[in-house]
Amino acid sequence: MTGIITVILILIPLLAGALLLITKGEQVKRIALAASLLELVVTAVALFKFNGTGEREFVINYPWIKSLGINFYVGMDGISLLLVLLTSGLVPLIIFSSFNKTIENPSLFYSLILFMQMALVGVFVAMDGFLFYVFWELALIPIWFICLLWGSGEKRSITFKFFIYTLTGSLFMLAALIYLYLHTDGTHSFSIDALYAAGRSLDAAKQAWIFWGMFIAFAIKMPVFPFHTWQPDTYVSAPTQGTMLLSGIMLKMGTYGLIRWLVPLAPLGVEQWGNTAIILSVIGIIYASCLAIYQKDMKRLIAYSSIAHVGLIAAGIMVVNSQGLQGSIIQMISHGINVVGLFFIVDIIETKTNTRMTDKLGGIRNVNPNFAVVFLIVLLGSVALPLTNGFVGEFLLINGIYKYGAWIAAFAGLTVILGAVYMLRSYQSVMLGNTNSVTEKFDSLNGIEKTILVIICALILIIGVYPKPLLDIVGPAVEMYIQNYGVNY
Amino acid sequence: MKALIVLSLLGVVALFAEIFKFKKILFPAIILGLLATIVLLTSEWGFDNTYFRMLHMDTYAILFMCLILCTAILWFLFSKNYFDSMSNITDYYGLVLFSLVGSMLLVSYNNMVMLFLGVEILSIPVYVLAGSKKDDAESNESAMKYFIMGAFATGFLLFGIAMIYGATGSFYLHDIAQGVEVKKLEMPGLLTGGIIFLLAGLSFKVAAAPMHFWAPDVYKGAPTVVTAYMATIVKASAFAAFFRLFAACFFTVKGEWSAMIWGLSVLSIVVGNVTAVFQTNAKRMLAYSSISHAGFMLVAILGMNELSTKAILFYSAAYSVASIAAFTVLLKVSEARKSDDINAFEGLAKNNPLLAFVMTVALLSMAGIPPLAGFFAKYYIFTSAFASGYVGLVIIAILGSLVGVYYYFKIIIAMYAGENKVEKINLDTITKTVLLISVALTIAFGIYPDLLLDLFRF
Numbered sequence: 001m002t003g004i005i006t007v008i009l010i011l012i013p014l015l016a017g018a019l020l021l022i023t024k025g026e027q028v029k030r031i032a033l034a035a036s037l038l039e040l041v042v043t044a045v046a047l048f049k050f051n052g053t054g055e056r057e058f059v060i061n062y063p064w065i066k067s068l069g070i071n072f073y074v075g076m077d078g079i080s081l082l083l084v085l086l087t088s089g090l091v092p093l094i095i096f097s098s099f100n101k102t103i104e105n106p107s108l109f110y111s112l113i114l115f116m117q118m119a120l121v122g123v124f125v126a127m128d129g130f131l132f133y134v135f136w137e138l139a140l141i142p143i144w145f146i147c148l149l150w151g152s153g154e155k156r157s158i159t160f161k162f163f164i165y166t167l168t169g170s171l172f173m174l175a176a177l178i179y180l181y182l183h184t185d186g187t188h189s190f191s192i193d194a195l196y197a198a199g200r201s202l203d204a205a206k207q208a209w210i211f212w213g214m215f216i217a218f219a220i221k222m223p224v225f226p227f228h229t230w231q232p233d234t235y236v237s238a239p240t241q242g243t244m245l246l247s248g249i250m251l252k253m254g255t256y257g258l259i260r261w262l263v264p265l266a267p268l269g270v271e272q273w274g275n276t277a278i279i280l281s282v283i284g285i286i287y288a289s290c291l292a293i294y295q296k297d298m299k300r301l302i303a304y305s306s307i308a309h310v311g312l313i314a315a316g317i318m319v320v321n322s323q324g325l326q327g328s329i330i331q332m333i334s335h336g337i338n339v340v341g342l343f344f345i346v347d348i349i350e351t352k353t354n355t356r357m358t359d360k361l362g363g364i365r366n367v368n369p370n371f372a373v374v375f376l377i378v379l380l381g382s383v384a385l386p387l388t389n390g391f392v393g394e395f396l397l398i399n400g401i402y403k404y405g406a407w408i409a410a411f412a413g414l415t416v417i418l419g420a421v422y423m424l425r426s427y428q429s430v431m432l433g434n435t436n437s438v439t440e441k442f443d444s445l446n447g448i449e450k451t452i453l454v455i456i457c458a459l460i461l462i463i464g465v466y467p468k469p470l471l472d473i474v475g476p477a478v479e480m481y482i483q484n485y486g487v488n489y
Numbered sequence: 490m491k492a493l494i495v496l497s498l499l500g501v502v503a504l505f506a507e508i509f510k511f512k513k514i515l516f517p518a519i520i521l522g523l524l525a526t527i528v529l530l531t532s533e534w535g536f537d538n539t540y541f542r543m544l545h546m547d548t549y550a551i552l553f554m555c556l557i558l559c560t561a562i563l564w565f566l567f568s569k570n571y572f573d574s575m576s577n578i579t580d581y582y583g584l585v586l587f588s589l590v591g592s593m594l595l596v597s598y599n600n601m602v603m604l605f606l607g608v609e610i611l612s613i614p615v616y617v618l619a620g621s622k623k624d625d626a627e628s629n630e631s632a633m634k635y636f637i638m639g640a641f642a643t644g645f646l647l648f649g650i651a652m653i654y655g656a657t658g659s660f661y662l663h664d665i666a667q668g669v670e671v672k673k674l675e676m677p678g679l680l681t682g683g684i685i686f687l688l689a690g691l692s693f694k695v696a697a698a699p700m701h702f703w704a705p706d707v708y709k710g711a712p713t714v715v716t717a718y719m720a721t722i723v724k725a726s727a728f729a730a731f732f733r734l735f736a737a738c739f740f741t742v743k744g745e746w747s748a749m750i751w752g753l754s755v756l757s758i759v760v761g762n763v764t765a766v767f768q769t770n771a772k773r774m775l776a777y778s779s780i781s782h783a784g785f786m787l788v789a790i791l792g793m794n795e796l797s798t799k800a801i802l803f804y805s806a807a808y809s810v811a812s813i814a815a816f817t818v819l820l821k822v823s824e825a826r827k828s829d830d831i832n833a834f835e836g837l838a839k840n841n842p843l844l845a846f847v848m849t850v851a852l853l854s855m856a857g858i859p860p861l862a863g864f865f866a867k868y869y870i871f872t873s874a875f876a877s878g879y880v881g882l883v884i885i886a887i888l889g890s891l892v893g894v895y896y897y898f899k900i901i902i903a904m905y906a907g908e909n910k911v912e913k914i915n916l917d918t919i920t921k922t923v924l925l926i927s928v929a930l931t932i933a934f935g936i937y938p939d940l941l942l943d944l945f946r947f
Binding site for chain 2: 064065066067068133134137138140141145148149155156159160163164167168171172174175178179181182
């Protein structure tokens, strides 16, 4: 009954979140941090007990809505486990990163973060279509409230757009899931295997519909060009912790969905339309990178860079070969770490100087050289320099895409070059040059900031130098996946 | 049958309360009476009794009766404060109880006469209740409109019944169903005409477009508690009747009416949702949203398969519970702010977290966001329509519910992002209980829908 671990992983944040709602005072954030660390410990236990055969482990399958063949069916293979690890690793950092600030109504804030974590873990471990959908939607509510209640700027209209956008996608996915459900054998079932079988039994034209129904949902969540228009505004207006959740973890719901729910469900759909999806992703890479070059607002710049990175991940998944898939999973982890680091750095700059516009800043390195070093490490991770975590993922990804098509890989590879351009440009204008009146106030980092940045830099370097443990976890699952669900273009 | 008698007697007792001066204990007596009625109903569960061939207490009927009575209990609790401030409280309680008797007939009728009587007994008290704010012009207008339009609808209904009688030679549902099959070709015009008129009459009662014009004005003008009554009990029982009629009588001639219901449902979803977007008044918005919900429930009638029965019951339950919650909050807010505009909700969350939370849950449920009851209700409807092959309709319904999200979220955003500070609104224990019960049910039905669905197995 190792399956209980999966349930515990869902329950800890849920119960802790509920507990926080009725707690008041200063200890709220410490309870939240403790709960998220406990979650991390449980994930570590799961890692320790993980056999890594490529099969689903920690499975629990308990009837939920019997009359409709809906089960509480959860389990983890290597892919799920790594994403759960990402979630439970990042959430403590995200919570800890808020310790410097005074947050209005903290008990609600932290409980929403924990509820969000519950839903995210649920998305990654759900092996029942209906359960997956419920967690998928459930993740939206807390983050929406976080953006609405603690956001800034035109938050009303922006969060509105965000919600409507993502909900539209989800509803198409729901329609596709129901359609598949009605095509399962005998007494219908939402179990992942039954849905796979149902999807594969459909003819090519129907699979194409399934493909688009699901793809739009995932493409909006990631987001892939041209479904990305909600994203930069939302990232900018959300509070830093919200942005971290959105870009660090929530975005991976979409890419994970591609792997778990799209490709195996509609292989013929992927054969017909995968090309289009890959081309859209690559267009997104170039388009977002070009826009990123012109951004003055650092948060917006990272938002666009995120679109570019996720475009590469999506393309790597849609080529459905083992390099692409491995790369995409490693890159999901790396991107999660890097982007949280970047947003945290921007947050530090903004708290200390009251601006995040690159043209107003400059010369921070002169005042705080240590900060310049950590920024540089995170930045290099993000532009995929060898020996950083970004390199491992992007190398595998481009390799995988190259197997699919050399030209596409060439265009996709532009992300590395363009990424270097916009990242280094912003580094140059923020950190180098002469100190001005805005940046001279930039004092040294406090303990919390140092801890978080050191952890992030360490992760970037460790994964960059020695990615083998991650690859070992995900390897068997990927091999099995490609064997079963590989697509011949 | 005993249940019906108890309920009618309860109404009579309520009328005498003024004369014999036991007004004080009337309210608990009513609640107890309703509970007793529910107990009596459950004792009939599974026996499939038929009374005088007029009423048929099948599982469907009993479940709907229990649903309506439970909603009624919630409704009584919620409206207690409002009625306490009125002078002739006993009359109003009597009216409500009588109208509940009507809704009991509506969900269990086995004969067209009972359908007609049910509609009338249900509606006439509500006409009066809609005008119960005697010195308020809008309330009077509401009652007048409702009455006149309702009278027309009853006319349609009666005419339809007569034509069906002409086509099949019977008032009994069972005989009609057989007659329809045999005489389908003999008198096609009469049958189709009858169905059209019945549809017109019933879609007025459930406020489905294009028979919806009365709803916004009546909802807006009537006192909030009466609006809540219309949105929950009247609507649920009218839908139960609607579904019963088509499931029992016209199941075999689906070709005759499926296109019409398809049209009604699309029109309701589109008109209801799109018009609701432009409303600035919360009550009018809820009225249009209730039109769109009628559209969704019509989808279940159209599906007409083994899922539909459950779908319609679940939808009624989810919508009624959420409506009670929403109207309770609306009543409290409009009392405090002297306005039932959406603006009145600005900044509600700051000092009234409970009210804002309840409203949010209710609206999210109506919008169909998991894991709340409304999501599951919509899911059920979609599945039932999908299973019957109405893919296009499901897509329209999905787009419609997206528009729904838009206007429901207007209120949620206003409550949480608004800068206005609302003074703390005091809630008495009963109101709090109603709020908590309805929220708990909304969440419970959503997380574990088998709570309701399993009831069908008995």
